Amino acid sequence: MTAQERERPDGGPSFLVTLLRRGTPALATATTGLSDEVADPTPVRALRRISRMAGPVDPGFQDNLLLRAARYVALVPLAYRLIAVSGQFFGYLATRGSAGLAPVAVVTAGSVALSLLGVYWMLRRAPFRSDRTAWLLAGDLVATLVFELVIGATVPSGAFHDALAVADKHLLGNIALLTLALGIPAGLGLAVLSFPVRLLVGVINSGTADLAQAGSLYPPMLGVLFTAAGALIMLGLGTRLALAYGIRNGRLAERARQHRMLHDTVLQTLEAISLGPGDAPGRLAEVQRLARVQAMQLRQAIEAAAAHETEERSRPLGAKLTALAAEMARDGLRAQLVVSELDEDTLSEVRQIAIRDAVREAMRNTMKHSGTDQVVVRVEERDGGIAVIIRDHGTGFSARDRPAGFGISESITARLAEVGGTAGVESSPGSGTRVTLWVPN
Template structure:
């Protein structure tokens, strides 16, 4: 049974793309609906699809014009040069407009494709009727380049059926161009060049469809990977919340303190206060949106963490004299660094055997570094594998935002935790 929110099979997606082309317009989609998210992403990308055939026509017109002049010299140069200049200028202007306007929107697609087709037909008839009869089939080869790009546009935007209808209509159109130039349909050169023009359309359809399939399937797979990684990141975040808040609170509640029996009422009041504070913090983390900008200085946030740890008996000396608190660091990186510092201080409380720690914040390597150093009992980092707190709440958390965390410790010589995020 497929996972909820999973994508439709690639075969179904390919059939849909071949039948209808790329989605016309992005739609709002729930992040859990993979198919809808993929369609919305594909629709945004497909707004720029027409840039591909436009760029092709710019390059192809120059190429076929050079080939025409090399084979025929100045004979028929006027109409062919005019068609080439018009096509290059028009396609360049269209490309710039599409890129600057954010792609070809759905409401303009039908009119734009219809106008492009009409311009291509007129351009071919102008060249066919003005070029000398002796070179007319070669001249039409040049102007036919416009229609090759047109068919590719229709194939990618409207699907394979629309492109096949245009291909079928191209047969009588090519015959009409031959007659408009004063040549009989049985003329050997005209017949040969007509077949070549139709083959060019067929090749354009095949290539356009292949690109369309790659674009669609690639987009769907990319969204699939992105959502799966997002779900995994959310699971890691939930585990960290459980570890950094719920588990820490439960462990604190379970620790026996001297005089618990004699001061049961006081001890119970303290436990309730701790539980209430942790419940409020947990609720805030779960329900409130992630802030988009920093409103307080980073050193102030670290001071709040130090104050929080003081409730557990940890005396923190915060050194930030050489730190300029105006460095622009994203909120995600600030949050990750603050949470990593909190976990490092909690580890000091639980494992170091000392109640004092020095917390130094400084600018380093183009980012912010915080070093937590205690003179506790330390440990051998080679013999003791890192637990969840170090591996996930510090190292992995910082790595996710492009930072790093390292732990240096030796028995009897304390522990130093270095945490860094880029600016």
């Protein structure tokens, strides 16, 4: 599919429908189908603006950066579960005392542990793995149903309803979590499934199926579903609008750059011609000289931009680093490049450029400080991403006596941080230095 087809996926599903069906992962399609009308600053009716933002998208396209950023939305229902379940437990403790306290405490501890695990999973530095996240969501769903059954099987009937309220808070949080992570069908499915489960819990606890008790949680369930759906809509439309404005401003900036280039070249020549013949031979010679110089500048600018775009888009990471090694060799640093077999299709162009530029900076540090003219650059897959290790056997240094500007400069860490990567340095006097760069796939 071409970039133009991605920009205007006519006949594709609505972004709003895709978002409600798939949850926050659908934000990865938000960059498709963005027309200039979405970011048009001209005042229009709110519903018209919203209809433009909710227009068709390409559901098969995924922006990996948006996909990774979208996962942080799950922190909201996880935080709700931590607060609500703990608060309900202390309310039960104040009301019922020690009656049925042990199973309620176990359910509370299990809920808090699952929520903390979810928060850790969202915030950890390791690469995001959607397959493992699916297993975590499945395990959390099973635990939600088990919590209800544990309360029904172990808590005395007199304290049953108060104890069940603790498990119900976890259930409500999980409905919100599934709605945001997987879409409204997933959240609604859990809400429907909870009815027969709550009937079964009532039978286990008292021997009777209490329809009123089983259905009593549906008003708050519908409230959670409505709130989560509203959050999805606001987040999705806001993201689309922000992206559209960013793309529009980028185009305006590029257009201004092109205008400056034309002003400084072609326009000057045309103005010189328009001044009239004057001293005809001298004027003609001056115009010819100016035209030659500016034609050369314009051609160089166009060719450089085209060559840069073609090179960076067509070369895999290994080829980019090979070209970099040749560039550094001209400056006197001999680099041995070792590239493992990589699945380079999974590494975005932005991350490849960030890695290349960070490697260049690390190699320049080697040239300035290591006392050696040889370095080994190894590229390999590691921890769901691509790692590049720059190793030299120079003088090395201790962390306490690190020379100014040596090791991991701010430019390296900043480049990698912008694309979700990390950088680290290991060195000791006489043992050389190892710089490790890593970016997620």
